[in-house]
Each structure stands twice: as structure tokens, then as C-alpha cells.
Amino acid sequence: xxxxxxxxxxxxxxxxxxxxxxxxxxxxxxxxxxxxxxxxxxxxxxxxxxxxxxxxxxxxxxxxxxxxxxxxxxxxxxxxxxxxxxxxxxxxxxxxxxxxxxxxxxxxxxxxxxxxxxxxxxxxxxxxxxxxxxxxxxxxxxxxxxxxxxxxxxxxxxxxxxxxxxxxxxxxxxxxxxxxxxxxxxxxxxxxxxxxxxxxxxxxxxxxxxxxxxxxxxxxxxxxxxxxxxxxxxxxxxxxxxxxxxxxxxxxxxxxxxxxxxxxxxxxxxxxxxxxxxxxxxxx
Amino acid sequence: xxxxxxxxxxxxxxxxxxxxxxxxxxxxxxxxxxxxxxxxxxxxxxxxxxxxxxxxxxxxxxxxxxxxxxxxxxxxxxxxxxxxxxxxxxxxxxxxxxxxxxxxxxxxxxxxxxxxxxxxxxxxxxxxxxxxxxxxxxxxxxxxxxxxxxxxxxxxxxxxxxxxxxxxxxxxxxxxxxxxxxxxxxxxxxxxxxxxxxxxxxxxxxxxxxxxxxxxxxxxxxxxxxxxxxxxxxxxxxxxxxxxxxxxxxxxxxxxxxxxxxxxxxxxxxxxxxxxxx
Amino acid sequence: xxxxxxxxxxxxxxxxxxxxxxxxxxxxxxxxxxxxxxxxxxxxxxxxxxxxxxxxxxxxxxxxxxxxxxxxxxxxxxxxxxxxxxxxxxxxxxxxxxxxxxxxxxxxxxxxxxxxxxxxxxxxxxxxxxxxxxxxxxxxxxxxxxxxxxxxxxxxxxxxxxxxxxxxxxxxxxxxxxxxxxxxxxxxxxxxxxxxxxxxxxxxxxxxxxxxxxxxxxxxxxxxxxxxxxxxxxxxxxxxxxxxxxxxxxxxxxxxxxxxxxxxxxxxxxxxxxxxxxxxxxxxxxxxxxxx
Numbered sequence: 073x074x075x076x077x078x079x080x081x082x083x084x085x086x087x088x089x090x091x092x093x094x095x096x097x098x099x100x101x102x103x104x105x106x107x108x109x110x111x112x113x114x115x116x117x118x119x120x121x122x123x124x125x126x127x128x129x130x131x132x133x134x135x136x137x138x139x140x141x142x143x144x145x146x147x148x149x150x151x152x153x154x155x156x157x158x159x160x161x162x163x164x165x166x167x168x169x170x171x172x173x174x175x176x177x178x179x180x181x182x183x184x185x186x187x188x189x190x191x192x193x194x195x196x197x198x199x200x201x202x203x204x205x206x207x208x209x210x211x212x213x214x215x216x217x218x219x220x221x222x223x224x225x226x227x228x229x230x231x232x233x234x235x236x237x238x239x240x241x242x243x244x245x246x247x248x249x250x251x252x253x254x255x256x257x258x259x260x261x262x263x264x265x266x267x268x269x270x271x272x273x274x275x276x277x278x279x280x281x282x283x284x285x286x287x288x289x290x291x292x293x294x295x296x297x298x299x300x301x302x303x304x305x306x307x308x309x310x311x312x313x314x315x316x317x318x319x320x321x322x323x324x325x326x327x328x329x330x331x332x333x334x335x336x337x338x339x340x341x342x343x344x345x346x347x348x349x350x351x352x353x354x355x356x
Numbered sequence: 357x358x359x360x361x362x363x364x365x366x367x368x369x370x371x372x373x374x375x376x377x378x379x380x381x382x383x384x385x386x387x388x389x390x391x392x393x394x395x396x397x398x399x400x401x402x403x404x405x406x407x408x409x410x411x412x413x414x415x416x417x418x419x420x421x422x423x424x425x426x427x428x429x430x431x432x433x434x435x436x437x438x439x440x441x442x443x444x445x446x447x448x449x450x451x452x453x454x455x456x457x458x459x460x461x462x463x464x465x466x467x468x469x470x471x472x473x474x475x476x477x478x479x480x481x482x483x484x485x486x487x488x489x490x491x492x493x494x495x496x497x498x499x500x501x502x503x504x505x506x507x508x509x510x511x512x513x514x515x516x517x518x519x520x521x522x523x524x525x526x527x528x529x530x531x532x533x534x535x536x537x538x539x540x541x542x543x544x545x546x547x548x549x550x551x552x553x554x555x556x557x558x559x560x561x562x563x564x565x566x567x568x569x570x571x572x573x574x575x576x577x578x579x580x581x582x583x584x585x586x587x588x589x590x591x592x593x594x595x596x597x598x599x600x601x602x603x604x605x606x607x608x609x610x611x612x613x614x615x616x617x618x619x620x621x622x623x624x625x626x627x628x629x630x631x632x633x634x
Numbered sequence: 635x636x637x638x639x640x641x642x643x644x645x646x647x648x649x650x651x652x653x654x655x656x657x658x659x660x661x662x663x664x665x666x667x668x669x670x671x672x673x674x675x676x677x678x679x680x681x682x683x684x685x686x687x688x689x690x691x692x693x694x695x696x697x698x699x700x701x702x703x704x705x706x707x708x709x710x711x712x713x714x715x716x717x718x719x720x721x722x723x724x725x726x727x728x729x730x731x732x733x734x735x736x737x738x739x740x741x742x743x744x745x746x747x748x749x750x751x752x753x754x755x756x757x758x759x760x761x762x763x764x765x766x767x768x769x770x771x772x773x774x775x776x777x778x779x780x781x782x783x784x785x786x787x788x789x790x791x792x793x794x795x796x797x798x799x800x801x802x803x804x805x806x807x808x809x810x811x812x813x814x815x816x817x818x819x820x821x822x823x824x825x826x827x828x829x830x831x832x833x834x835x836x837x838x839x840x841x842x843x844x845x846x847x848x849x850x851x852x853x854x855x856x857x858x859x860x861x862x863x864x865x866x867x868x869x870x871x872x873x874x875x876x877x878x879x880x881x882x883x884x885x886x887x888x889x890x891x892x893x894x895x896x897x898x899x900x901x902x903x904x905x906x907x908x909x910x911x912x913x914x915x916x917x918x919x920x921x922x923x924x925x926x
Contacts, residue, residue, distance in 0.1 A: 082820065090727065090746050099768065190900060197883065245474075249430065251464040264478075286852050286880060313762075339752070342755070
């Protein structure tokens with residue numbers, strides 16, 4: 073097939089665009105690795121987990137407390153937000169009157185777009201003092217979990233909504249014609265059919281909970297420690313980068329890039345897992 | 357084939373069932389039944405009395421409200437957003453639009469089969485067992501024997517006995533449709549509503565399902581929507597003919613199959629029968 | 635023999651079985667609505683009193699405790715402008731290539747799509763690190779509106795490309811065939827026929843991208859910086875609205891009131907963006923239905 077010159081030019085321009093868009097991720101990975109190398113060389117991977125604490129000024133680089141902080145906040149928020157999000161999707165699809173469902177969806181769409189800094193700010197001025205009255209100091213793992221749950225909920229709810237919405241409508245009709253109750257139909261037929269979409273959504277949300285910076289930075293108290301209760305302050309990996317990047321130099325700066333690299337690796341694994349599930353390989 | 361061999365016996369058994377069952381409760385009659393989607397009427401003013409234990413075919417061109425008519429008989433129509441039904445449907449002595457009607461009992465006694473086979477994404481067995489469990493059958497043996505009984509009734513047992521636990525969606529279209537019928541029969545309905553049950557199937561499966569429906573004559577009151585006039589002629593005792601009038605579906609003529617096909621009273625019926633013939 | 639059927643009277647077993655799920659589902663929906671109503675209403679409640687023309691235009695004083703957010707809005711706008719000016723052509727080009735010239739299964743297309751999927755999930759603080767190294771340090775742009783805008787451009791690319799690609803794919807096949815049948819070149823087909831047809835998808839993508847960019851904070855901490863003066867060039871550091879809220883609430887004692895007001899402004903902008911994109915995609919859907 074012969075091509076017109078103008079078409080050839082166009083295609084090459086477009087290819088350049090696509091390559092540019094495609095290599096950004098590679099660049100990000102490369103820069104993270106390059107900036108992490110000094111610390112990985114001089115400190116070594118092992119010491120990021122075995123050092124006695126995180127005191128970069130004293131050449132101590134234990135990332136475990138931050139890693140656990142991220143993990144706890146993520147697990148807590150996903151445990152709260154996932155059931156609520158799925159219930160909310162069931163609500164809009166099968167329980168809400170059409171008008172309410174429509175506006176409810178609209179509001180969720182809006183909430184999904186509200187900046188994390190706004191949620192963080194609200195958490196800081198309203199939630200943290202409330203928790204502080206319950207059990208001082210206030211800025212705590214609990215505050216982080218709650219704010220993260222609120223933040224990721226709208227997206228979980230929307231993803232669950234779309235995967236439940238894509239289950240064939242006939243299932244509900246035939247269930248009704250067999251006299252099955254609405255709840256039985258949802259529990260035994262609808263949710264299992266929407267399973268892979270729900271899993272994908274949850275995994276992507278997990279990624280978001282891990283990567284979130286501002287909201288947790290504002291409400292978690294940012295003390296480097298392994299929390300012994302929900303009411304103790306914690307510091308997450310992301311907050312650590314945001315807090316210390318401003319003055320970090322040398323190995324310290326490089327160590328922050330190591331934690332960035334770690335975040336990136338976790339996210340890539342989650343995204344690949346989500347893709348794997350959404351292609352249905354697990355549930356084929 | 358099983359189904360064919362047993363035919364005479366089945367008719368006899370069916371007649372017996374007919375005596376045993378309290379068929380007064382399956383007398384379905386509609387008065388001034390209308391159904392609207394939003395402001396658009398699907399059908400208007402349908403008055404029809406269905407003879408218990410018979411097979412009634414509802415025929416007519418597409419879009420004249422035949423399927424909507426079926427959906428209004430077991431109140432499934434109200435699951436469709438924007439759909440309103442008015443008029444009355446009596447099942448036996450009872451008005452189904454009475455606010456005290458228990459929808460679940462209603463739908464248990466009026467089973468429905470859809471155009472497209474729609475087994476649940478569960479195993480073959482679980483498709484039948486799930487509704488049974490929901491309605492209080494709990495014993496494992498009881499469920500197993502019931503599953504076997506209804507699968508035999510629809511002539512599917514020999515085909516699926518070795519894969520009761522494989523996904524229902526792996527069956528062929530005709531098998532899926534018979535599974536759906538089995539699933540409905542397991543609940544011991546009095547009435548079966550069939551919405552073009554053969555039209556999505558290949559000719560072979562279609563004739564198997566058709567034979568099955570004739571098997572069920574006498575045991576159940578059957579109302580079947582079909583586009584296939586020869587089929588209506590083969591299986592139905594009575595025929596109800598729907599046509600578009602004033603932008604809404606309407607019941608034009610109702611009568612015994614022979615009468616409708618040989619000496620229709622209404623010109624529209626005659627034209628439709630002839631047109632479809634010629 | 636089964637008992638004669640009873641249609642009358644609600645059977646307790648079934649209604650009980652339905653009641654609890656109904657209560658749980660409705661409570662979840664009400665809980666969610668209440669929480670979000672509380673958040674939004676507290677921001678409106680505290681913020682609305684301070685919104686004035688003065689607040690929108692004046693420069694912040696006393697580290698933001700007094701004055702307004704004029705220069706901050708200008709910086710935010712400039713950062714967004716840079717981000718869109720860079721992301722739009724690249725995104726549009728990629729979307730056209732992916733939808734018009736690349737078969738779904740091709741290796742190149744798959745690789746680009748997968749890389750964009752991952753890009754969409756990269757935490758914003760990692761974007762911040764990347765922008766800090768590449769734009770601020772290596773390219774020598776320092777803390778500037780330009781580095782911030784370029785970083786955000788990378789962030790919004792995935793969402794922009796995906797929604798534009800959808801727009802192109804939904805422009806019907808007939809357009810393509812009839813254009814080819816009258817012998818139009820691909821270039822003409824794309825720019826004169828498909829682009830107008832895909833415009834709504836593109837604008838929704840653009841709006842969502844702006845929404846994502848304007849909500850971003852962490853990626854800007856170490857790229858566009860904190861300086862709250864009126865920027866005089868793209869190489870000046872400029873403080874984005876979201877950074878302003880962060881700074882007022884975390885680093886400035888007594889900054890909460892102005893933080894509320896800034897948050898209200900930010901949320902209002904996002905509400906407008908949301909309504910516009912909702913309106914476009916809805917109208918677009920309706921139009922496509924009438925075409926069919």
C-alpha cells in the first residue's frame with residue numbers, strides 16, 4: 073500500500089508523540105534507580121531493614137517503621153473503604169430510586185476529584201482534634217486510616233458501580249422470576265459475576281492508598297516509630313519523602329530515592345496484578 | 357429419543373396431574389390491562405381469559421407488546437424503570453396488583469422462561485439448587501433427587517449427569533434453555549410463561565425444546581409468545597393475536613387454534629396468518 | 635401434593651431475609667453521604683464569609699494569614715497552562731496513533747498502553763522526585779512554574795490519552811470507510827472528519843486532566859515550590875493553590891481561616907470542572923443516540 077507523503081509525515085509525528093508518552097515511565101524508573109544507587113552502594117539494601125533506627129544524620133537508615141506505617145494505613149483504609157464502596161455500588165444499582173441513584177453517582181464523581189490536600193486539611197482541623205479528645209495526641213494512625221478511607225472511597229465506589237453495572241441485567245430479571253430475593257441474587261449471582269472488576273478496583277485503590285502523600289502527611293503526626301496502637305502517630309514512606317527532601321543531602325537524599333523506588337515497585341506489582349485479574353486469567 | 361418415546365405416557369400422566377391439581381387457582385384473566393413505558397403505551401385494553409392447563413400461543417408482529425404482556429402477568433414488568441401497568445390481572449380469585457400480594461409466592465407459582473437462555477453463571481446443579489434452597493428445601497438428598505427429577509423431566513439428565521458441577525454457561529444454547537425450564541419446574545409452578553423460548557436456538561435445539569413444551573401440556577397452564585406461526589399451530593390449544601392499533605399493541609382476536617388458523621373472524625388476523633403463510 | 639397457593643399475605647421468612655440487607659445497604663449509603671456532606675459543608679461554612687473580590691485578587695500578607703490569593707491563582711493558572719500546552723499535543727498525537735494506526739494487538743500499542751497504565755498509578759510524590767531530578771536539576775529549571783507544569787504534564791498524560799482514544803474509537807467506522815471511499819488521505823480524514831467527531835472525548839479528557847492537575851500537591855512540592863509572590867516569568871517559582879492550603883494549615887499558625895477560604899475556591903473550581911465534563915459527556919451521548 074502506497075502512502076501519501078503527508079500521511080507519512082503525520083505517522084512519524086504521531087509515533088514521536090507515542091514514544092514520548094511511553095518512555096516517561098521508563099525515565100522515571102531510570103532516574104529513581106540512578107539516584108538510589110549511591111545509597112544502595114554505600115548503605116546496602118539490607119541495612120534499610122536492619123539498622124537500629126531512621127537517623128540519616130547518624131548514618132542510620134532503617135525504613136521499616138515507615139514501611140509498616142504505609143502498610144498499616146493502607147490495610148486499615150482498604151478494609152474500611154472496600155465494603156463500603158461495594159455496598160454503595162449495590163445501593164445505586166439495586167436499591168436507590170433512579171433519581172437518587174443519578175445524583176448519588178454525580179456526587180461520587182465530584183468527591184473522587186476533590187484534592188487530597190482538602191481532605192487532609194479537613195482531617196487536620198476537624199478529625200484530629202476529635203481523636204485527640206478521645207485519646208491524645210490526635211494525629212495518629214487512626215486519623216490516617218480514616219482520612220485515607222474517605223479519600224479512596226469514591227473511586228472504589230465508582231469502579232464497583234461500573235463492574236456491577238456491567239453484569240447482565242437478565243440475571244436480576246430471571247432471579248426475580250424464580251422468586252429469589254434481591255439480596256440472594258446480589259450475593260450469589262451478581263457479586264460473583266462482578267468479582268474480577270471488584271478485585272481490580274480494590275487493587276488499584278490499594279495502590280492509591282499506598283501512594284497518597286498529602287492527606288497522611290497532614291494527619292498522621294509523622295513520628296518515626298512502629299505504632300503500638302491506632303492512636304499513636306506514624307510516618308509513611310511518602311510523608312517521609314515529602315518531609316525530608318527539602319534538606320536531604322548525599323546518602324540521605326539517595327535513601328529517600330530508595331524509598332521512592334520501593335513505592336514505585338510496589339505500585340508496578342499491584343498494577344500488573346490488577347491487569348492480570350481483569351483479563352480474567354485467575355477466574356477463567 | 358426419550359422425550360418422543362414417552363409422549364403418549366406423558367400425556368396420560370399429564371391428564372392425571374390436571375385432575376389432581378387445583379386448577380381453579382391457575383385461571384388467569386386480565387381486564388383492561390395496559391402497560392406503558394414512560395408515556396409510550398406498549399399495549400392497551402387487553403381482556404383475556406386463559407384456559408387452565410392449556411397451551412396458549414400469543415402471536416403477532418414485533419413490537420406489539422406480546423413480551424410486555426407476559427411480563428405484566430407475574431409483575432416482572434415493574435423491574436423495568438419507567439414501566440407502569442394498569443388494569444387488573446386475576447390469578448384464580450386473587451388480584452395480583454393487590455398491595456398484599458406476596459411477590460415471591462406469585463413468581464413461584466408463575467414461572468417464566470426468556471427468549472435468550474439465561475442460566476446463572478453457576479454450575480448446572482447449582483442453577484437448580486439455588487432457588488430451591490432459597491425457598492426452604494435444605495436436605496442435600498432432597499435437593500439431589502429434585503435436581504435429577506427435573507433434569508429428567510426436561511430430557512437433559514442423560515446429557516449432563518456427568519457434568520452437574522461444570523458451569524452452566526458451558527452447555528449448548530438448547531441445553532441452557534432446557535436447564536432454565538428445569539430450574540423453573542423445580543419450583544413447581546402452576547403457570548409457565550415462555551417468551552419466544554426457541555427463537556434464539558438452532559433448529560435442532562428448537563425442536564427439542566418445542567417437544568418438551570408439548571410434554572408439559574396439561575401439567576401446567578402455558579402461555580407462549582412466538583413469532584413462529586407453524587410452531588403456534590403445532591403446539592397451541594388457543595391462540596391470541598396481537599396487532600398494533602392506534603400506536604399501541606392490542607389483542608385483536610382470541611380463539612381455539614383451529615378456528616384462528618382456518619376461519620379467523622378478524623380481517624387483520626386473516627391477513628397476518630395468510631401473509632405469514634405466503 | 636403441594637398446598638394450594640397463597641398469594642395473599644406477606645411471607646415472613648422472605649421479608650425478613652430482605653430487611654437486613656436493605657438496612658445495611660441504605661445505612662452505608664447514608665453514612666457515606668453524611669461524611670461527605672460534613673466535609674463539604676464545613677469547608678463552605680468556614681470559607682464562604684471570606685470570599686470576596688479582594689480575596690481573589692489581593693496578594694497574601696503575613697505568610698498568608700491575611701490578604702488574598704491573587705498571585706497564587708495566577709501561578710496555578712500558569713502551571714496548568716504549561717501542563718496542558720505540553721500534554722495536549724503529545725496526548726492527542728498518541729491517542730490518534732493508538733486508535734487510528736495501531737491494531738489493538740500490536741506490540742508497540744500494547745507497550746505504550748501498558749506503560750501509560752503504570753504511569754497512571756505512579757504516586758504523585760514519585761512524580762515529584764522525578765520532576766525534581768529531571769526538570770529542576772538536570773535541565774536546570776530550578777523551582778519554577780515551568781518544572782511544575784512539565785511534571786504535571788507527565789501526570790495528566792494517561793487520563794488525557796485514554797479518554798481521547800475512547801473519543802476516536804467511538805467515532806463510527808462509517809466515517810472512516812466513507813472518507814476512504816472518496817479517496818481522502820488519512821491526514822485529511824483525521825483532521826477534517828474524525829477530530830471533530832472525537833472532540834467531546836478530547837474535551838472530557840482535557841477537563842479531567844485539568845481536574846487532576848489542579849488537585850495535585852505532592853508533585854509540586856519540589857518542582858514549582860512555595861514562593862507566593864506574583865510570578866514574572868515561567869522560570870519563577872510559583873505557589874499553587876493546593877500547596878497554599880497545605881502550607882497555611884501545616885506551617886502557618888493561625889492560617890486555618892484562609893486555608894478554609896482557599897479550599898473553598900479550589901473545591902468550587904473542581905465542581906465547575908465536574909459539571910462541565912458531565913454536561914459535555916451527557917450531551918455527547920444523547921447526540922450519538924439520535925444519530926443511531
